[in-house]
Amino acid sequence: MPGPAPRSSEEQVSHGHGDRLIAALSRETWMPLAATATGSIATTAVALALPAALAAAVNAVVTGRGALTATAYLALLLAGAALAEVATGITSTTATASAIGTLRLRVAGHLLSADVSGATRFSTGELVNRLVSNTATAGSAPVTLLGTITGVAASAGAVVALFAVDPRAGLAFLAGTPVLIVVLRVFVSRVSGLYDEYQSAQGRLAARLTETLAGIRTVRAAGTANREIDRVLRPLADLSSTGHALWRAQSRTVWQIMLLMPLVEILVLAVAGLGVAEGRLTPGALVAVAGYAALGLTFVEQIDPLLGLAYGRSAAVRVLEVLALPVLPAGRRRLPDGPGALSFRGVTVTRGDTRVLDDIDLEIPAGALTAVVGRSGAGKTTLAMLAGRLTEPDHGRVLLDGRRLSDLDPGCLRDAVAYAFERPALLGGDIASAIAYGTARTTREAVRAAARAAEVDDVVSRLPLGYDTPAAGAPLSGGEIQRLGLARALLRRARLTILDDATSGLDTVTEAQVTRTLVEGMRGRTRLVVAHRPATAARADLVIWLEAGRVRGRGTHRELWRHRDYRDLFAPDALDSRGEPHRGEPAGVASRQESSCPR
Incomplete structure (x- = not known):
């Protein structure tokens, strides 16, 4: 208009x-x-x-x-x-x-x-x-x-x-x-x-x-x-x-x-x-x-x-x-064939008077599972949004397989990048359509295979109408909805898959199963995971440690575990460098609080 x-x-x-x-x-x-x-x-x-x-x-x-x-x-x-x-x-x-x-x-x-x-x-x-x-x-x-x-x-x-x-x-x-x-x-x-x-x-x-x-x-x-x-x-x-x-x-x-x-x-x-x-x-x-x-x-x-x-x-x-909200200008170039190497070159993002990311230089290896860790406000989610161009840096460049994201045709970029979020929206109508949302051509069997990989097929199968259950009224927990979002990302089979705190609502056993899928089932594809649990970081090929918008450290979980500040990120989970629980008091036991009401 x-x-x-x-x-x-x-x-x-x-x-x-x-x-x-x-x-x-x-x-x-x-x-x-x-x-x-x-x-x-x-x-x-x-x-x-x-x-x-x-x-x-x-x-x-x-x-x-x-x-x-x-x-x-x-x-x-x-x-x-x-x-x-x-x-x-x-x-x-x-x-x-x-x-x-x-x-x-x-x-x-x-x-x-x-x-x-x-x-x-x-x-x-x-x-x-x-x-x-x-x-x-x-x-x-x-x-x-x-x-x-x-x-x-x-x-x-x-x-x-x-x-x-x-x-x-x-x-x-x-x-x-x-x-x-x-x-x-x-x-x-x-x-x-x-x-x-x-x-x-x-x-x-x-x-x-x-x-x-x-x-x-x-x-x-x-x-x-x-x-x-x-x-x-x-x-x-x-x-x-x-x-x-x-x-x-x-x-x-x-x-x-x-x-x-x-x-x-x-x-x-x-x-x-x-x-x-x-x-x-x-x-x-x-x-x-x-x-x-x-x-x-x-x-x-x-x-x-x-x-x-x-x-x-x-x-x-x-x-x-x-x-008046700024629109991301659309590029026209196509993405060349490539393994999914992701690069951040001098990336700075400012929100108001705060630098959320400050002059970030990163190389995310192609085909690797990379975990991004850090305290709240460190810039993890912003980094994840930049990786798929949901937002634009104020300075610097983000590249996928050597091609600047801002130069790419939006449709081409969306085909190459898949996202799973902490609170995914189930769009599309029924459960099957919600999983297939954004995928042009797929089959019911492919949808079920993705759901099985995300450990949610059994949940959907127990619903009265199964995969035909309307997504809006489905009786699902937050963790189950997260797994449906994961299934949607897995179905895309994109060269770059980004999980922004997408397993935070899962119990320990289910998260371990989903992480195994990320490690083994997606081997050869680039995965960028915003992680809060040490078990996920321990299984990653590379860990990026962000602090106050800067890269505080990078390496394997075992290497970074030597730093006390890194270990403190995961308290009270207190897992060792292999992602195993330390012996001692059980983690996560809350102290009792006084209440004015009788118990």
């Missing part, structure tokens, strides 16, 4: 940018908008012709000449007005739906192409609110703007027609309208800022609610439901305050308008009435003056569309803040 080029997420997004987004939407949906404009123009033309037709009918009845013709013409105009209204309603609904759909597709596509680390700037609830609610409001703006333009055009045409019928009545009309225009302008200017605050509070409320619902088990287990309710509803105070401010602004404006509009109409009708009394105007002309005066004042009715536009501009700004 044409529109503003993506900006960095730090750049300030203003209402001017929102206006450009609405203009781009208008260009994208020009066909249904053109149909809506045609219907609106027809409706406006009929509305402008009606007072004149009514005046002609009145004069014809008074004079007794041509009454039938004038009445028939009036009836034809009324029928035309009804048809134009119906057609405009249909086309405007179509145009609005088209604009909303176009904007949502653009936002969704942008998010799926964005740097993964940048998307974490927004919570899931905030993104959902902007993708669903804000796109609907911003997508309605082009049709609202068109309605406002045609409404103002109808008012302007009515004023011209009023001058044509009686210039004195036209001058009387103009004398009373400036005050109305000032009132409207002040109102719209004030509510624009209030709408920004209102939508911001709405977004915070949606984000907190989504977070709480996602962690409902933790809330129930901790007994903090009331505390969470208070936290989720905290933005309601801002929402209520802003909402009341909007209502106060609207109420002040409404009574002013309701007072001024009748005064203008009375002034115009008084001038026209004097014209009839003086013989300057016919009775029909008085009817026409009344009709055009009422139609001329319909610009006041544009207050609702103007509010809609203010709301749409505010929503467009919130949508653009998502579209």
